[in-house]
Amino acid sequence: MQHIALIGLGIMGSGMAHNWLDKGYSLVVHNRTRRKAEPFAARGAQVAETPRQAAANADIIVVMVGDDDQSRAVWLGEDGALAGARAGAVLIDCSTVTPAWVRDLAQQAHVKGCDFLDSPVTGSKPQAAAGQLTLFVGGDGAVLERVRPALEAISRQIHYMGPTGTGATWKLINNMMAAVQMAALSEGWLLAEKAGVDLDQAAALIADSASSSPLVKGKVPRLHDNRYGDTDFALQWMLKDVRYALTLAEQYGLHPDTARAAEAIYQQAADKGLGEQDFASVIEGLRSKMQ
Numbered sequence: 001m002q003h004i005a006l007i008g009l010g011i012m013g014s015g016m017a018h019n020w021l022d023k024g025y026s027l028v029v030h031n032r033t034r035r036k037a038e039p040f041a042a043r044g045a046q047v048a049e050t051p052r053q054a055a056a057n058a059d060i061i062v063v064m065v066g067d068d069d070q071s072r073a074v075w076l077g078e079d080g081a082l083a084g085a086r087a088g089a090v091l092i093d094c095s096t097v098t099p100a101w102v103r104d105l106a107q108q109a110h111v112k113g114c115d116f117l118d119s120p121v122t123g124s125k126p127q128a129a130a131g132q133l134t135l136f137v138g139g140d141g142a143v144l145e146r147v148r149p150a151l152e153a154i155s156r157q158i159h160y161m162g163p164t165g166t167g168a169t170w171k172l173i174n175n176m177m178a179a180v181q182m183a184a185l186s187e188g189w190l191l192a193e194k195a196g197v198d199l200d201q202a203a204a205l206i207a208d209s210a211s212s213s214p215l216v217k218g219k220v221p222r223l224h225d226n227r228y229g230d231t232d233f234a235l236q237w238m239l240k241d242v243r244y245a246l247t248l249a250e251q252y253g254l255h256p257d258t259a260r261a262a263e264a265i266y267q268q269a270a271d272k273g274l275g276e277q278d279f280a281s282v283i284e285g286l287r288s289k290m291q
């Protein structure tokens with residue numbers, strides 16, 4: 001069974017770590033704040049002091065962090081995971097980052113004699129905990145097959161998207177659409193409030209309507225209860241993903257108007273100090289504007 005190094009123990013990374021340990025994988029973990037690594041040490045994982053130490057002797061090195069800057073910080077440099085990786089290891093970045101960055105990282109991995117996959121994930125905290133994530137994988141299909149058992153241990157679906165960067169590309173498109181959908185749901189919910197619609201009835205009607213989706217069904221209870229803590233996916237990361245998607249779109253000569261409007265709405269919520277709350281809190285960025 002392959003030895004795995006996991007760097008980044010946020011909501012998604014923690015779920016992944018628990019599932020690999022549940023399924024008998026040898027695991028070494030690293031997190032910027034060691035406190036988050038301690039529960040995994042108690043379950044038998046090794047805890048590394050640096051990404052480089054984590055990567056040493058690993059067959060598969062997985063990074064799950066917040067953005068391009070954090071990804072660069074843990075992969076590169078004297079104490080980075082790439083410096084510690086041995087030739088023949090498979091490097092996998094599961095973060096939601098830009099296609100340009102993962103293509104650059106793949107080139108540096110190949111110089112080191114390593115293989116690379118971009119494999120961002122979709123699903124939220126419950127899916128990560130249950131090993132039911134969906135993966136969008138870019139890179140060499142033969143490399144994916146080498147690590148498929150380890151990825152199947154944390155997922156319910158693995159979609160091979162094509163060459164390096166295609167996984168990252170689709171994840172940004174996916175999250176851009178999700179951000180717009182959440183903003184539209186928030187506007188509809190606020191209008192229902194203002195119009196005096198019974199919100200219990202509204203929640204039931206939305207769930208059974210053409211406008212429903214897994215995202216909508218998951219977020220309506222949060223809107224109903226004004227419950228944005230116990231975050232599944234933080235608003236600050238959704239705002240970042242929309243911005244990455246807009247930059248990507250501009251590279252293809254596109255200017256998505258609804259995504260640009262959603263960016264402004266998410267920024268309003270972030271300006272209210274809601275960046276670390278669940279992204280359903282975007283409704284609070286709209287509430288004052290619509291009053």
